[in-house]
Amino acid sequence: MREITECLKEEHRALEESLDALEAAIASGSGLAECVSRAAARAREHYRREAAFLDRLGQYEPELAAKLRAQHEEACEMAEHFEQAREAEQIGDMCALARRFHAIAQHNLIEEERDGFPLAVRCFTNREQRELIDTLAEAGLGTKTPSRRAGDSR
Secondary structure, eight states: OOOHHHHHHHHHHHHHHHHHHHHHHHHHTSSHHHHHHHHHHHHHHHHHHHHHHHHHHHHHOHHHHHHHHHHHHHHHHHHHHHHHHHHTTOHHHHHHHHHHHHHHHHHHHHHIIIIIHHHHHHHOOHHHHHHHHHHHHHTTOOOOOOOOOTTOOO
16 A cells, blocks of 8 residues: 555655755856745645645644644745745845745755654554545645555554
């Protein structure tokens, strides 16, 4: 059976591509606004789809789920502040906010995969896994629902 963490790792890799492009833009000073905008949009969409996973994780480890959710909120806040700095043409602030957004979003991916995903693999039942995968598919991730095996009651 496919696990929810496998589905989320696929989405993490896509988000990392946007973050890598942002890192290159920060280093080169070129295309920063476009890269932040793309990475932030991808992050917001990912965070929206990942909410059900964090809700379920919170049933087993509420502090970890709250910490990861707070990181999502902080990354989104930095992206909003970046847009405000962009509108005000505050180039120095834009660079600092782009770096901060990148750092928070990247750190969140690392913590989810290091701390949250192993916990989910250990704790989530097969039924919980299926429900979360179905929720992701409904939210537009495009994952295939795993086949249900006879007698699979975990």
